[in-house]
Amino acid sequence: MQTRSAIVHSVPGKYEVVDLELEEPRQGELMVEVAAAGLCHTDDHVATGDMPVGKYPWCGGHEGSGVVVQVGPNTPGWREGDHLVFSPTGPFCGRCRWCASGYSTLCDSAANLLDGDRWDEPGSFRMTLDGQPVGQMCGVSTFSAHTTVAAEACLKVDDDLPLDVLGILGCCVGTGWGSVVNCSGARPGDTVIIMGIGGIGINAVQGAKHISAGTIIAVDPVAFKLRKAREFGATHTFASIEEAGEFARSVTGGHGADATIVTVGVTTPEHVSQAYTTIRKMGTLVLTGLGDLSAAGARIPLGDLILGQKRIQGNIYGACSPGRDIPRQIQMYRDGVLKLDELITTRYPLDDVARAYEDMHAGKNLRGLVVHNWA
Ligand SMILES: NC(=O)c1ccc[n+]([C@@H]2O[C@H](COP(=O)([O-])OP(=O)(O)OC[C@H]3O[C@@H](n4cnc5c(N)ncnc54)[C@H](O)[C@@H]3O)[C@@H](O)[C@H]2O)c1
Numbered sequence: 001m002q003t004r005s006a007i008v009h010s011v012p013g014k015y016e017v018v019d020l021e022l023e024e025p026r027q028g029e030l031m032v033e034v035a036a037a038g039l040c041h042t043d044d045h046v047a048t049g050d051m052p053v054g055k056y057p058w059c060g061g062h063e064g065s066g067v068v069v070q071v072g073p074n075t076p077g078w079r080e081g082d083h084l085v086f087s088p089t090g091p092f093c094g095r096c097r098w099c100a101s102g103y104s105t106l107c108d109s110a111a112n113l114l115d116g117d118r119w120d121e122p123g124s125f126r127m128t129l130d131g132q133p134v135g136q137m138c139g140v141s142t143f144s145a146h147t148t149v150a151a152e153a154c155l156k157v158d159d160d161l162p163l164d165v166l167g168i169l170g171c172c173v174g175t176g177w178g179s180v181v182n183c184s185g186a187r188p189g190d191t192v193i194i195m196g197i198g199g200i201g202i203n204a205v206q207g208a209k210h211i212s213a214g215t216i217i218a219v220d221p222v223a224f225k226l227r228k229a230r231e232f233g234a235t236h237t238f239a240s241i242e243e244a245g246e247f248a249r250s251v252t253g254g255h256g257a258d259a260t261i262v263t264v265g266v267t268t269p270e271h272v273s274q275a276y277t278t279i280r281k282m283g284t285l286v287l288t289g290l291g292d293l294s295a296a297g298a299r300i301p302l303g304d305l306i307l308g309q310k311r312i313q314g315n316i317y318g319a320c321s322p323g324r325d326i327p328r329q330i331q332m333y334r335d336g337v338l339k340l341d342e343l344i345t346t347r348y349p350l351d352d353v354a355r356a357y358e359d360m361h362a363g364k365n366l367r368g369l370v371v372h373n374w375a
Pocket residue numbers: 039040041042043045171172175195196197198199200201219220221222225240241263264265266267271287288289290291315316317318360361363365366
């Protein structure tokens with residue numbers, strides 16, 4: 001069938017909406033009518049070329065939610081009409097060392113997530129444009145009115161929940177929240193700095209609140225972001241990491257932050273160098289933000305790192321396990337503990353994806369959301 005989708009033809013480029021051809025689901029796959037798609041900065045990294053992918057044109061979007069419209073043959077457990085959230089770090093095999101230890105986001109099979117083809121059948125695509133294959137972001141492509149995906153990349157959700165809002169659970173919420181809850185080692189009463197208050201950073205603020213951090217310091221050059229950070233639980237806000245580091249030392253007897261989380265939109269080695277200076281002995285620097293994936297050269301003084309017994313922690317999807325953590329997050333949302341509705345600043349029709357990314361760069365949104373079927 002034909003479907004409307006936002007693609008980048010080549011990089012550097014911008015998302016452009018086209019009609020492309022979508023294949024029916026094969027065994028183990030679902031065709032989904034996408035309800036909503038979160039506008040994560042990572043899809044912009046693909047458009048700028050900072051994050052190279054395996055096949056152009058490329059259909060973007062990895063956060064999202066939708067409704068099953070067709071179930072592939074011999075695909076148990078799914079029915080037409082089921083509501084779901086996409087899990088962009090899935091599908092996962094369930095058998096490798098990482099899956100077996102509860103780290104399905106590190107599954108060996110997910111190594112080709114940015115190739116755009118089927119995770120279990122390299123070279124096999126489900127989208128085409130003028131007869132040429134189109135790569136699918138994380139095998140998902142939520143910037144498309146309809147998409148065909150592996151059933152393992154989907155999590156069923158109750159249909160009484162607002163489906164559009166759940167669209168941001170697959171990346172934005174878990175990545176930020178888990179950056180603190182799962183990756184930072186921060187404890188109740190600790191001092192936590194979050195550098196960069198976009199969709200990811202604001203959820204790190206929520207995570208810091210959930211672990212009862214004592215001092216939650218938000219850093220962003222944009223005043224609107226700092227105002228929002230206060231609403232979500234930040235106790236102090238600063239426009240620069242230098243001021244935040246100085247403040248953290250002033251409230252910890254000169255030691256510094258127990259943990260600093262880097263969630264800057266285009267993270268550079270310079271940001272990492274700056275953030276490193278804010279952590280205390282045995283403190284943790286969590287690196288969540290992405291930029292040029294080939295970048296190197298952050299200044300980490302080795303003596304200070306080694307003799308201060310400090311930790312630098314990478315992170316994909318906040319070290320959340322989708323099958324475990326998305327249902328927990330939904331329960332916290334039902335209980336009023338996790339804010340989701342308040343994360344969405346602006347809703348856009350699919351045709352406005354490029355404008356939505358301009359708004360993101362202009363600092364206008366905590367999170368933008370594409371709503372398909374825009375009335
Ligand atoms: N590791 C992962 O699994 C993972 C998952 C999702 C997103 N990401 C990455 O996380 C980053 C954040 O994503 P997002 O969607 O929240 O982006 P965003 O653009 O919405 O937010 C980034 C924020 O950083 C701020 N910023 C820019 N320069 C800064 C500086 N020097 N100091 C402090 N703040 C600064 C911006 O004003 C903005 O508010 C992106 O690089 C994205 O690709 C990583």
